[in-house]
Amino acid sequence: SYELTQPPSVSVSPGQTARITCSGDALPKKFAYWYQQKSGQAPVLLIYDDSKRPPGIPERFSGSSSGTRATLTLSGAQVEDEADYYCYSIDSSGKQWVFGGGTKLAVL
Amino acid sequence: EVQLVQSGAEVRKPGESLKISCKASGYSFTSFWIGWVRQVPGKGLEWMGNIYPGDSDTRYSPSFQGQVTISADTSTRTAYLHWSSLKASDTALYFCARSQDPAFVDSYFDYWGQGTLVTVSS
Numbered sequence: 743s744y745e746l747t748q749p750p751s752v753s754v755s756p757g758q759t760a761r762i763t764c765s766g767d768a769l770p771k772k773f774a775y776w777y778q779q780k781s782g783q784a785p786v787l788l789i790y791d792d793s794k795r796p797p798g799i800p801e802r803f804s805g806s807s808s809g810t811r812a813t814l815t816l817s818g819a820q821v822e823d824e825a826d827y828y829c830y831s832i833d834s835s836g837k838q839w840v841f842g843g844g845t846k847l848a849v850l
Numbered sequence: 851e852v853q854l855v856q857s858g859a860e861v862r863k864p865g866e867s868l869k870i871s872c873k874a875s876g877y878s879f880t881s882f883w884i885g886w887v888r889q890v891p892g893k894g895l896e897w898m899g900n901i902y903p904g905d906s907d908t909r910y911s912p913s914f915q916g917q918v919t920i921s922a923d924t925s926t927r928t929a930y931l932h933w934s935s936l937k938a939s940d941t942a943l944y945f946c947a948r949s950q951d952p953a954f955v956d957s958y959f960d961y962w963g964q965g966t967l968v969t970v971s972s
Contacts, residue, residue, distance in 0.1 A: 743912055743913070773958075775958045777895070777959075779895070784945055784962035784963065784964055784965055785887075785895065785945070785947075785959075785962055786962075787958070787959065787960050790958060790960075796960065826894075828894065828895050830895075830897075830958060830959075832955055836954070836955040837909065838897075838911060838912065839885075839897040839900075839911070839957075839958075840897060841887075841894060841895040841896060841897060842894075843894050844894040844895065
């Protein structure tokens with residue numbers, strides 16, 4: 743079955759830039775989506791269609807995709823951005839949606 | 851305002867059945883997919899399946915096909931997740947979520963319910 747691969751953890755100092763990657767064979771032809779989940783809460787959509795931000799999402803969050811890798815970039819990380827981040831996409835057949843394993847972002 | 855309100859926490863024994871619910875409001879219930887996502891304590895998100903209430907078209911993740919049943923009642927604007935025989939490994943937090951597009955291949959989730967904790971223990 744289809745898999746999306748993320749690093750388990752990423753650390754960043756406050757004010758610096760963090761990048762979280764997501765690798766999947768279908769990403770050259772399928773969009774990537776990114777969700778933020780803070781402890782005990784429902785996920786929140788951060789990025790859709792590789793690089794678009796929904797209303798209300800801070801500009802410091804951005805997304806990009808190239809080849810088999812999608813990237814979530816957090817520019818100017820804040821302590822409040824500590825959370826788990828998940829990429830989400832559909833397989834090449836268009837039948838199965840999949841989440842990446844998640845990346846725990848530490849801001850310290 | 852789009853809202854998804856899920857039913858409360860449940861505790862069941864192995865082998866028992868269970869149906870949890872997700873009541874939608876603030877949009878055309880029959881026009882968008884609703885999905886279910888599992889989160890085992892301390893683990894990541896897993897897509898279980900989606901249903902299109904307009905025609906009851908239901909798609910399952912291979913990992914959950916045959917293990918659960920997803921349904922929807924358009925008269926009450928409610929989606930359901932049903933187990934006929936629970937296992938201890940079904941213990942998890944379950945989220946419902948709405949997709950923003952009627953096309954399954956574009957049906958990522960934009961709004962989420964608050965989650966329902968299901969505990970299965972003898």
